[in-house]
Amino acid sequence: MSQPRTHEPRPDLTTLAEIEQRVLWLATRIIDHANSREKADIKVGGHQASCASMVSIMTALWFGHIDGSDKVAVKPHASPVYHAIKYLTGELDRSYLTTLRQRGGLQAYPSRTKDPDVADFSTGSVGLGAVAPLFSALTRRYTDSHFGEQDRSRFIALVGDAELDEGNVWEAIADPATQGLGNFTMVVDLNRQSLDRVIPDIAATRLKRFFADAGWHVAEAKYGARLTEAFARPGGDALRDRIDGMTNEAYQQLFGLDPADVRKAFLAGADDAVHRIADELDDAALTSLVTDLGGHDHGLLLDSFAECDAEADRPSVVFAYTIKGHGLPMAGDPMNHAALLPPEQIEEFRARLGLDESTEWDRFAPDSDAGRLCRAVGGEINNAPPASRPALPIPAASRRVVQKGSQSTQEAFGRVLASLADIDEVGARIVTTAPDVSISTNLGGWINKRGVYAHTERDDHGGADRLLKWAPGPTGQHIELGISEMNLFMLLGQLGLSHDHHGQHLLPVGTVYDPFVLRGLDALIYGIYNDARFVVAGTPAGVTLAPEGGAHQSTITASVGAELPNLDYSEPAYATEVDWLLCDALQRLGDDDGRSAYLRLSTRPIDQAPFAAALDTMGEERLRAHVLAGGYRLVDAGPDDRPGVTIVTTGVMAPEALEAAAELDAEGVQASVVHLTSPDRVYRSWRAGFAQAVATARVVRAPSHLHRLIPPAERRRPIVSVHDAASHSLAWLGSAVGTRQYTLGVDRFGESGTIADLHEIAGINTGSIVNAALIAVTEDVAPEA
Structure with missing residues (x-):
């Protein structure tokens, strides 16, 4: 199998850091602008903190690892980061940056059907985007087996740690069909926060064991380069133990403190070896050291991604330790999930990057290192629209018409x-x-x-x-x-x-x-x-x-x-x-x-005989057209002087409907039987004409298939519908043709028994249809006062 194409040589880490800061700014400002637009009835929303925790990971991934053959699912709340990257690489027009969560603009979460720049996976309902690339990797393995191998693609899911609470993730991981997919990597943004709180016990060790027990390769980007180096010095083991032993709540608190207070909080209860290391550093340096997490270290992230690529025979997961809100004043705040930077902090951030209101949306200068890298990535990764699907010789029917037997x-x-x-x-x-x-x-x-x-x-x-x-x-x-x-x-x-x-x-x-x-x-x-x-x-x-x-x-x-x-x-x-x-x-x-x-x-x-009778009456071409349009008439009882009713059925209730029509005829009641092969298509046919009339203010509209099935002379008759489903499912028919309707269906939980037993209990047997029809025509003649 061919190897994945990667950016060679590895990008300069200083350039990546510069790009990361601009991505963070744009993602933050995109959300800020969306919430600064004209006042809406409800808040616009956005997730600046959730974006911030992903910026390092996504910068390393897009600008140092993936190429145009790879497919990535982006954590839902990080969509502004994705759009910022696509803008810097020239794949998204500047005009979209001020349209987040606006009609015709960027969606709240990545959408391959609604966004202008999302080509791979929609995400939004948490847990689904986490495994969509896993099943896409399975699909690639299948197509390679059947149609020849393509250049290797990598399938990557960027997920929040709280997404691992979703049961469907573990169902997918455990399924034998997904085993051995060495071209899939899940990157977990381990920021230890959910929507409302710092998670008391994220149990990362337990999660890693779950993946390992399922046969996955487990990688970890826990500590950055500075901390890793400090651990190798005298007293480093004690420093590691001190950080590892802190609760999530205590560690998160460090990010919201001034450097002097960080020293006090971190050293409270620490042993002498940790104090000796701290004594060598000023407050700012100590704060920078003890908060140096691997999920924000580009070099370590790139090493982790490469480590996963080397695992050819099993899927991989990277646990990237991050801080929610990283790089923003709200970093680590347990209530930062939906928080927004106030205007003064936006201004400070803009000024820190050397931007002003006239340049805040600019891309990098084309001749700068960052500009050249962005341009190279955009030219390589930009997804071309797919060609039209091929026309396959699918027949109108695979078998001869079945006309007899059951x-x-x-x-x-x-x-x-x-x-x-x-x-x-x-x-x-x-x-x-x-x-x-x-x-x-x-x-x-x-x-x-x-x-x-x-x-x-x-x-x-x-x-x-x-x-x-x-x-x-x-x-x-x-x-x-x-x-x-x-x-x-x-x-x-x-x-x-x-x-x-x-x-x-x-x-x-x-x-x-x-x-x-x-x-x-x-x-x-x-x-x-x-x-x-x-x-x-x-x-x-x-x-x-x-x-x-x-x-x-x-x-x-x-x-x-x-x-x-x-x-x-x-x-x-x-x-x-x-x-x-x-x-x-x-x-x-x-x-x-x-x-x-x-x-x-x-x-x-x-029994297939009623279909054979309809075939004799209508002919194959016309009957097939009606079946595909959603229904046809099984019993065509034209109006006469007797009272009449239209029985509408679908699926397995056709025999009861036909039996009821025969019994009603013996009772002196005319009964046509309309069999809906697709209530959905019939409804959409009726609804489309109505919607067009509403949009154009036309009183007269084109006839729907339902109106072809129930001609004008019968539309004053009551309808009795019967369905082996909730009675509500066909309850729209009467209003669609302008008559009264009596709905029969299954509106209680079932139990064991024979078909006759259950149809009687649910009130959908032949006798129930007959009784409903008799009530309908009686009320039609003498309605209640």
């Missing part, structure tokens, strides 16, 4: 994937993943054809050798994870950015038990916010997974799917719908305005 949507999903495996240019780009549920979510056929991925050949059959060809190796295309839904969505998100980050367009498909979509919801949102492109199948869904009981029955995931931006949620009932929807979803992954997809599936076998 089949579940989960079963159909597995068969479609297995069929797509045989289309070389498509099958080669599909990569599947699951949190230890691949067999139970019907990925077995795909895995038997394409294999399980590992970066080296392994004699590991996973206990499933009688069911699957499980032996992992570099050519496999299924990545099996441990039982962590957060890891599933983090990996899907990075696989879904493979084209942008690694130049290889993948078609990622993940499966998960539907109720546990919610366990990984934060990572799911993170992935689609990053504009990652992937497909996830939540299966089985709803209370129809009856014997499993309430712990495995999902009710609100349909609403989550419909409400998340950049995500197409679908809930098919019939096998061919699954085929069409999945092929369409894979195609959309490559579109310039593409979206991710969520399929909510079931293990309930459903």
Whole structure:
């Protein structure tokens, strides 16, 4: 494997120190300006202290270590530091420096979809950015295995120590799939402070042991060069013991004291050897010595980064000891997290750097050492926009239309994937993943054809050798994870950015038990916010997974799917719908305005005859267009003199809806049945027309797909909706067409039983639909006073 390209020779440390001070100034002033703009209803905010603790690390990293092939996730609260660096290197226009947290300006936290200069990872929800580069490193290992090795890239996460409280970090670190990633380094800003306090016991030793026990290389930048040198002198051991023995609170306090008071506080209770060392120094020199932390020593940081590069076969972590607010008057203050420098301190800082109001935003002079280094870094690291994704020959359907027999949507999903495996240019780009549920979510056929991925050949059959060809190796295309839904969505998100980050367009498909979509919801949102492109199948869904009981029955995931931006949620009932929807979803992954997809599936076998009847009536081309638009009419009962109702259903409730329509017809009530294959697409079609009308003040707007499904003659009829999910999920339909609606759904926690039992308990069985329809038409004739 090719070696990473680094800045050679190592930059002059004096130049790095000069750049660091300018970065600190710009980051501080960016936040100061944002809070000095016209008065807003709420505070603008910003994190000057959190930025200050990261400036040394980020200066060393950008100006002395990384290059254009590397990918870095920046600690959320350090975003102004990142923007300051990008400005000094010529990658960000000066006009953006005064737009932090403003419409059209720099975002509060790094955003690859909203910021003008963030190309790698969005961060913000703490803990997610900490491991996103880890899963990106895994994705690079996968693409190298399948499409040939590229120049080595390094994947780096800059995190705050408090982020290590997030459980998803440890889930990612412990997963076997992330082991051996020698191109990943996590740099922990160990400033011993969280939002509200100095942390009483950061337990750095325990954290280091956790990483080491997970097989990671652990490096430490604890003491700067001056302290390290002092430790080697007579009495140095006592000096080290004195500093190591101080509580976090006591050590942090030193940074807010005058030098004379630092001497008193530091020497109180110290032994004679420490006093002898202190006697040789004046107050200022002693203060500088005992507060010399490794996380602010550029030389030590560069050595630590190089040490991690040398570890080719395991990921690394660097614990960089820093002080929150370093270089600012607020350094070490336990309440400095959201503190802002007052105007007089801003003026003092500006003057100390030799700047004034006319030059405060300037870059370095081009012919200065700092200016030359900034220009060189900007020319080398500047990220070019990715090319458009390639057009793959994804078929409109992978299989012949299924018209008979019974089949579940989960079963159909597995068969479609297995069929797509045989289309070389498509099958080669599909990569599947699951949190230890691949067999139970019907990925077995795909895995038997394409294999399980590992970066080296392994004699590991996973206990499933009688069911699957499980032996992992570099050519496999299924990545099996441990039982962590957060890891599933983090990996899907990075696989879904493979084209942008690694130049290889993948078609990622993940499966998960539907109720546990919610366990990984934060990572799911993170992935689609990053504009990652992937497909996830939540299966089985709803209370129809009856014997499993309430712990495995999902009710609100349909609403989550419909409400998340950049995500197409679908809930098919019939096998061919699954085929069409999945092929369409894979195609959309490559579109310039593409979206991710969520399929909510079931293990309930459903008779395919009603779909065959609709196919005979509509024809394949028209029916497919309706399925992809979000729905079609399963029963087309035109109006006559009898009272009528429109039953709207989705997913596995189609059989009950059809049975209810037949019973109502026998009762003298007309009932059309509208089957929504994607309530999400139907809603967005209706909402788009409405939003356009609002924006243009037009009373008349284009018809939506919902209005095509429910023609004018039927819109005065009441609607009865039924869903194996919360009744609220379809409750918008009546208002959209201007009629009354009666919603049936699952609004209580489930329990074990048969499908019939659970449908009756939830009130979504055939009898409940019939009763709701009879009430609806009765109230339509004789409404309550």
